[in-house]
Amino acid sequence: LGYKGEGNIDVTLSNLSPLGEQIGLVKFKISSEGMLKNGVAGYGDGTHLVKLSGGLQSGEFVWSTDIESDLKIIGDILYLHALSFPDSTNMDPNVLRTYWIQVNMRDIAKELALEAMAASQEGYGNFGGSSEGASFNALAQKSAPFTVGDLIKDDGAPESLLHYKLVPDPDRMIEFTSLLMRKYMSKDLILADDEKIRLHDAFAKITGDIWVDSATETVKKISFSGDLDDDMFGSHVKGKVALGVEFSDFNKAISVDMPTPLLTLEELQVRTEEYKEVKLKRVEDQVKLDRLTLIQDALMLYYDANKKYPTALS
Numbered sequence: 001l002g003y004k005g006e007g008n009i010d011v012t013l014s015n016l017s018p019l020g021e022q023i024g025l026v027k028f029k030i031s032s033e034g035m036l037k038n039g040v041a042g043y044g045d046g047t048h049l050v051k052l053s054g055g056l057q058s059g060e061f062v063w064s065t066d067i068e069s070d071l072k073i074i075g076d077i078l079y080l081h082a083l084s085f086p087d088s089t090n091m092d093p094n095v096l097r098t099y100w101i102q103v104n105m106r107d108i109a110k111e112l113a114l115e116a117m118a119a120s121q122e123g124y125g126n127f128g129g130s131s132e133g134a135s136f137n138a139l140a141q142k143s144a145p146f147t148v149g150d151l152i153k154d155d156g157a158p159e160s161l162l163h164y165k166l167v168p169d170p171d172r173m174i175e176f177t178s179l180l181m182r183k184y185m186s187k188d189l190i191l192a193d194d195e196k197i198r199l200h201d202a203f204a205k206i207t208g209d210i211w212v213d214s215a216t217e218t219v220k221k222i223s224f225s226g227d228l229d230d231d232m233f234g235s236h237v238k239g240k241v242a243l244g245v246e247f248s249d250f251n252k253a254i255s256v257d258m259p260t261p262l263l264t265l266e267e268l269q270v271r272t273e274e275y276k277e278v279k280l281k282r283v284e285d286q287v288k289l290d291r292l293t294l295i296q297d298a299l300m301l302y303y304d305a306n307k308k309y310p311t312a313l314s
Contacts, residue, residue, distance in 0.1 A: 001036065001248070003248070004032075004033040004245070004246050004248075006032075007029070007031075007241075008240075008242055009239070009241045011027075011228065011238060011239030011241065012237075012238050012239055013236070014235060014236045014238075022058070022059065024058040024059075026239075028065075029053050030052050032049065032051070034071070036254070044073070045072075045256045046254070046256065047070070047072050048071040049068075049069075050067075051067070052065055052068075053065065065086055067084065067085055068082070068084040069081060072259055076105050077102060077105065078103040079100045079101070079103070080101040080103060081099075082101075083097075092271055092274075095263070095272075095275070099261050099262060099263040100262050101264075102262045102264050139176065139180065140176065143172045143179060145176045146167060146168055146208055147167050148165075149165035150164065151164055152164065160214045160215040164212070166209060168205075168207060170203040173203040174189070174196065174200065174203065202232050202237070206226035207226070209222070218250055219247055220247055221245070221246045222245055226241050
């Protein structure tokens with residue numbers, strides 16, 4: 001199937017510390033589109049285009065990003081080709097433009113499992129294909145963070161396209177969040193009674209819509225949004241979040257070609273270290289050139305004033 005999605009987050013984060021109130025800003029916009037296979041084991045191989053713009057700020061730390069990338073997934077391997085990236089990156093722009101970066105998700109999952117950062121190796125690679133009862137889809141069905149609400153009449157829409165409101169179930173949302181943390185981070189969500197009440201109130205503000213084709217029983221579009229001003233996970237979150245995805249080309253056959261040329265993460269790391277060394281040498285050379293320019297300018301000023309050059313430099 002094909003998909004096209006857009007999302008944005010524009011919020012401020014604040015919390016109290018011994019140094020006083022700390023304020024952070026998070027402002028991202030993400031868009032993505034692509035094609036992927038839909039099999040009995042979940043979603044698998046596919047081609048994707050992802051764009052991310054915006055950034056975040058916390059105190060004096062500022063991280064801005066403008067990333068556009070082609071992605072391919074073949075089995076357990078993710079291939080990444082950066083089309084645009086921030087000027088401040090420490091990676092060689094020519095390398096990023098030339099090569100696809102090969103990421104073995106299965107190996108990363110093993111490393112995370114060994115470091116107790118992930119509960120298991122499941123959920124990586126073909127991201128729908130973990131064992132029954134442990135996949136993201138299974139957890140979502142178990143906790144059902146939304147229920148279907150009223151049917152909404154959309155004037156001008158095809159008769160077969162049914163539009164329903166999605167009603168949040170905050171208790172299920174908290175349960176779902178806890179399951180995801182345990183699955184992907186090996187951490188339990190521990191909340192005091194007052195924290196749970198506040199998180200419950202925040203999740204209650206996230207609403208959604210879903211459009212279903214009654215003739216084919218396929219989801220055509222789904223969206224979520226929320227306007228928050230609540231305490232969540234140790235911070236006060238204020239602002240808007242939104243996410244929407246449209247689906248198309250159901251049952252359309254796709255093929256994912258092997259990208260080339262390739263660099264592994266290890267090879268990319270070597271190239272990056274080499275680039276950083278060259279970059280540092282260029283900075284050092286520029287300092288020397290700047291000093292020579294100052295000397296040259298001083299000599300010219302001396303000549304203009306004395307009609308001769310000095311016989312020695314002190």
